[in-house]
Amino acid sequence: MPRAPDASALAALKAAAGQGGWLDSDADVEPYRSDFRRLYRGATPLVLQPADTEGVARVLALCRRERIAVVPCGGNTSYCGGATPDESGAQVVLSLRRLNRVRHVDPADYSMTVESGVTLAAAQAAASAHDRLFPLSLGSEGTAQIGGNLSTNAGGTAVLRYGMMRDLVLGLEVVLADGSVLHGLKSLRKDNTGYDVKSLFIGAEGTLGVITAATLKLFPAAKDSATALVGVATPQAALDLLAHLRAAAGDTLSTFEIMPRFAVELTVRLVAGVADPLGMDAAWYLLVELTSPNPEAGLAAVLAESLGAAVERGLVADALIAASLAQAQAMWKLRESVPEAQRRYGASLKHDVSVPISALPRLIEAGCALVERLVPEGQVIGYGHLGDGNLHFNVSQRPGTDAAAFLARGPALEEAVFDLVEGLGGSISAEHGIGRLKAGELARRADPVELAVMRSIKAALDPDGILNPGKVLAAPR
Numbered sequence: 001m002p003r004a005p006d007a008s009a010l011a012a013l014k015a016a017a018g019q020g021g022w023l024d025s026d027a028d029v030e031p032y033r034s035d036f037r038r039l040y041r042g043a044t045p046l047v048l049q050p051a052d053t054e055g056v057a058r059v060l061a062l063c064r065r066e067r068i069a070v071v072p073c074g075g076n077t078s079y080c081g082g083a084t085p086d087e088s089g090a091q092v093v094l095s096l097r098r099l100n101r102v103r104h105v106d107p108a109d110y111s112m113t114v115e116s117g118v119t120l121a122a123a124q125a126a127a128s129a130h131d132r133l134f135p136l137s138l139g140s141e142g143t144a145q146i147g148g149n150l151s152t153n154a155g156g157t158a159v160l161r162y163g164m165m166r167d168l169v170l171g172l173e174v175v176l177a178d179g180s181v182l183h184g185l186k187s188l189r190k191d192n193t194g195y196d197v198k199s200l201f202i203g204a205e206g207t208l209g210v211i212t213a214a215t216l217k218l219f220p221a222a223k224d225s226a227t228a229l230v231g232v233a234t235p236q237a238a239l240d241l242l243a244h245l246r247a248a249a250g251d252t253l254s255t256f257e258i259m260p261r262f263a264v265e266l267t268v269r270l271v272a273g274v275a276d277p278l279g280m281d282a283a284w285y286l287l288v289e290l291t292s293p294n295p296e297a298g299l300a301a302v303l304a305e306s307l308g309a310a311v312e313r314g315l316v317a318d319a320l321i322a323a324s325l326a327q328a329q330a331m332w333k334l335r336e337s338v339p340e341a342q343r344r345y346g347a348s349l350k351h352d353v354s355v356p357i358s359a360l361p362r363l364i365e366a367g368c369a370l371v372e373r374l375v376p377e378g379q380v381i382g383y384g385h386l387g388d389g390n391l392h393f394n395v396s397q398r399p400g401t402d403a404a405a406f407l408a409r410g411p412a413l414e415e416a417v418f419d420l421v422e423g424l425g426g427s428i429s430a431e432h433g434i435g436r437l438k439a440g441e442l443a444r445r446a447d448p449v450e451l452a453v454m455r456s457i458k459a460a461l462d463p464d465g466i467l468n469p470g471k472v473l474a475a476p477r
């Protein structure tokens with residue numbers, strides 16, 4: 001069991017982290033005490049921020065020897081409290097912020113090696129500077145780091161075409177709980193040499209090791225694109241349109257996002273600079289994008305033709321294809337501002353869930369009925385990555401209702417939503433992870449054999465339980 005560090009252990013940790021490698025003043029530590037959503041507020045005596053892999057290794061070796069719990073922290077944008085220390089004041093935070101070098105971009109290999117503290121936006125820019133694409137894209141990309149993206153197996157808006165973070169990794173460098181370094185920065189597409197060890201650390205949320213660098217897959221840069229906002233009457237019509245567009249546009253279809261009318265209205269009203277570029281009356285809005293590395297792909301014509309055919313089939317109520325980059329950017333701003341609009345609107349209950357794509361209409365219909373029955377103060381804002389079967393089934397508090405009463409209904413609603421999702425063959429965490437928020441639910445709902453395998457892996461890699469205790473795997477009762 002980890003224990004609280006004493007003064008000499010803290011001094012040794014500072015020395016291990018090296019010059020400029022630690023923060024302990026109240027003001028400096030403050031941002032690390034709470035999570036992005038302000039669900040948790042913890043305490044820590046020390047934030048370590050070594051500048052390189054060797055520094056991380058020294059820190060972890062010491063933590064292992066002294067049995068000190070460590071909470072790895074990237075951009076601290078986790079939606080599940082994954083990077084926040086607990087309230088004991090005994091856990092130290094290990095920030096990867098200073099491991100921020102792009103080590104190597106190899107356009108011929110379509111790969112690049114970056115350190116874990118490089119932000120996602122900086123990684124995208126590094127690829128772009130070599131006429132390559134790193135396709136992961138999230139609303140938090142300016143702040144979230146590659147190490148955090150890997151550790152949460154992040155998704156975002158291009159999963160339909162490129163997959164989640166796990167699909168974009170060729171190799172990892174990881175410091176294990178005892179301070180040893182796993183040197184796995186291979187750029188191979190094929191490597192069948194036993195167990196896929198790197199995969200263990202992806203989505204592990206800092207509970208099995210600390211990722212210090214990654215070799216990532218790159219793709220040809222997009223040279224042609226076509227973006228549209230499309231209005232449809234029902235989620236089923238949206239699904240039918242997805243199948244129609246996949247047939248017409250093939251792999252060029254890279255984004256297929258859904259927003260209810262209420263989310264669009266709220267975003268236009270509450271987020272500065274968001275205009276309603278559609279000016280039309282639809283129950284559901286879709287952001288659709290095709291991209292291709294071929295500048296002659298003629299994607300605007302492909303999109304216009306296939307949407308025209310969809311209108312004729314009665315799938316689409318109305319559609320606007322962006323006539324300029326600025327118009328396309330305005331459409332993206334609308335979609336990406338939905339979480340911010342919801343935050344400004346007031347208290348909310350959030351569920352990041354996934355189901356088989358075909359079950360999405362059922363999830364939306366049955367989920368709305370649950371909210372009507374269980375949360376009279378609530379308004380559903382179910383939006384997200386329809387092409388991946390991933391809905392952010394969120395509920396906002398209606399204006400003028402009591403916030404405390406609204407929030408008090410959260411646990412009952414969550415239970416019912418998770419039951420619904422499970423009944424549909426879905427997942428209680430599509431892309432945000434487990435963190436502290438869903439550790440109890442995972443313990444309750446996961447297949448017992450799968451959970452036992454997870455606990456065995458944890459015990460093998462972190463026998464003293466010093467790595468991010470309480471996250472992903474709740475302490476057994």
Ligand SMILES: Cc1cc2nc3c(=O)[nH]c(=O)nc-3n(C[C@H](O)[C@H](O)[C@H](O)COP(=O)(O)OP(=O)(O)OC[C@H]3O[C@@H](n4cnc5c(N)ncnc54)[C@H](O)[C@@H]3O)c2cc1C
Pocket residue numbers: 036071072073074075076077078079081082083096116137138139140143144145146147148149150151152153154155156157205206207209210211212339431432435468471
């Ligand atoms: C506005 C907004 C939009 C978002 N949109 C999306 C979205 O579309 N899709 C999506 O999947 N997520 C989304 N997220 C959630 C979040 O941004 C992502 O999960 C992101 O990948 C987290 O990265 P981070 O660097 O902030 O990680 P942190 O929050 O710092 O950490 C996340 C977890 O990873 C661990 N960790 C961090 N770095 C390391 C490391 N180097 N080694 C080992 N463990 C580590 C932490 O201990 C923690 O458990 C969004 C968040 C915000 C605020």
